[in-house]
Amino acid sequence: MPPVSIEINYWNFDISLRILLIFEILPILIHPSINIHKPPLMSDIFEKAEQTIAAIAAETPANAEALEAFRIRYLGTKGLVKSLMEEMRQVPNEQKRAYGQLMNTLKQQAEEKYQSLKADFEAQAESAAGQAFDLTAPGEPLPLGSRHPVAVTLNRIVDIFTRMGFSVADGPEIEDDWHNFTAMNTPEDHPARDMQDTFYVVDAPGMLLRTHTSPVQARVMEQRKPPIRIIAPGRVYRNETISTRSHCQFHQVEGLYIDEGVSFADLKQTLLYFAQEMFGATKIRLRPSFFPFTEPSAEMDIWLGTDTEKNYRLTKGTGWLEILGCGMVDPQVLENCGIDARKYSGFAFGMGIERQALRLYEIGDIRLLFENDVRFLRQFSSAM
Ligand code: DAH
Numbered sequence: 001m002p003p004v005s006i007e008i009n010y011w012n013f014d015i016s017l018r019i020l021l022i023f024e025i026l027p028i029l030i031h032p033s034i035n036i037h038k039p040p041l042m043s044d045i046f047e048k049a050e051q052t053i054a055a056i057a058a059e060t061p062a063n064a065e066a067l068e069a070f071r072i073r074y075l076g077t078k079g080l081v082k083s084l085m086e087e088m089r090q091v092p093n094e095q096k097r098a099y100g101q102l103m104n105t106l107k108q109q110a111e112e113k114y115q116s117l118k119a120d121f122e123a124q125a126e127s128a129a130g131q132a133f134d135l136t137a138p139g140e141p142l143p144l145g146s147r148h149p150v151a152v153t154l155n156r157i158v159d160i161f162t163r164m165g166f167s168v169a170d171g172p173e174i175e176d177d178w179h180n181f182t183a184m185n186t187p188e189d190h191p192a193r194d195m196q197d198t199f200y201v202v203d204a205p206g207m208l209l210r211t212h213t214s215p216v217q218a219r220v221m222e223q224r225k226p227p228i229r230i231i232a233p234g235r236v237y238r239n240e241t242i243s244t245r246s247h248c249q250f251h252q253v254e255g256l257y258i259d260e261g262v263s264f265a266d267l268k269q270t271l272l273y274f275a276q277e278m279f280g281a282t283k284i285r286l287r288p289s290f291f292p293f294t295e296p297s298a299e300m301d302i303w304l305g306t307d308t309e310k311n312y313r314l315t316k317g318t319g320w321l322e323i324l325g326c327g328m329v330d331p332q333v334l335e336n337c338g339i340d341a342r343k344y345s346g347f348a349f350g351m352g353i354e355r356q357a358l359r360l361y362e363i364g365d366i367r368l369l370f371e372n373d374v375r376f377l378r379q380f381s382s383a384m
Helices: 015-029 042-058 064-075 080-090 093-132 149-163 177-182 191-196 215-223 264-279 309-314 331-336 354-361 374-380
Strands: 174-176 207-209 228-237 249-259 284-291 294-303 320-329 345-352
Touching (some): 042 080, 042 093, 064 080, 064 093, 080 093, 149 228, 149 249, 149 264, 149 374, 177 215, 215 228, 215 249, 215 331, 249 264, 249 320, 264 284, 264 294, 320 354
Antiparallel strands (some): 174 207, 228 249, 249 345, 284 294, 294 320, 320 345
């Protein structure tokens, strides 16, 4: 509350007013919430200003909090500087100039002291923060993920085929019956469907989880004109009992090459190159087989030998390990997908990734690849 100063000449009032004043008004005026004081003497005002200047000079705020208290006491909206400035009203005109100069000094000194100490304390706080940050302390470890062994294997396969001029295509994992089976020359009553039982979508008849990557062949052929040279890596599903060697989900890479005059020799050379890039110096063997979508069809084995116990076990004592199915694309499949089978021919192949990953990394159980146990996955952190 700002000080209220009232000048009253008591003797000017008549008696009744005096009584009123003494008993009614004075008690109100001297109530503690009302600050009455006599008009200050000029010398008092000047002295107070000078004392304040001296006090500011003597102040030694030791830290930021003390400095803030200093600011509030002198420079705040209810601070001493402001209240002394307000006294200017009472200073007679001939002294106003001197008082004004005094006020300037006062204000300037308070301001300067505040600003310079503020800068000092800020600099101190900064360097203290700097000291708290130990540049030599070891860093917080960032948990870095690593590639999954299936992804590593898949990337290697994709790499080898893209070097040969194949591009990567893909298709949906929830596939329709046409692309997964019928277009691939496996109509509804075909016995080959029995080998690939899968999961069907209950509320969407005819939709299923694809059993192989072969439907991508059909999708690509429907959309593009030959020459076609693609691989299609991806996840596939089958209604299989889960064991050390089989799972209800796994990965395949499909391959398709369609052009004029593509022969079985092209297929064989492409797969030999792949096998040697993937597994080092090895040889391949093509065994006659059957797939509804290729004619003739074959299964390809790679030579591991029986020198080590592990290879003996993996190849069941024969030295040969089967890694993929392949063949010349059946003309019926070309026709199903709108490609003139009299003009074009081609080869296709499909391989499982997990088996190759198990072999490359000597993993004994396919289930480890899908359990996401970081203790297992961490072992592949250096694999690229
Ligand atoms: N789709 C076959 C499977 O999953 C693998 C396969 C065999 C793909 C021969 C082909 C192929 O493209 O020509 O068992």
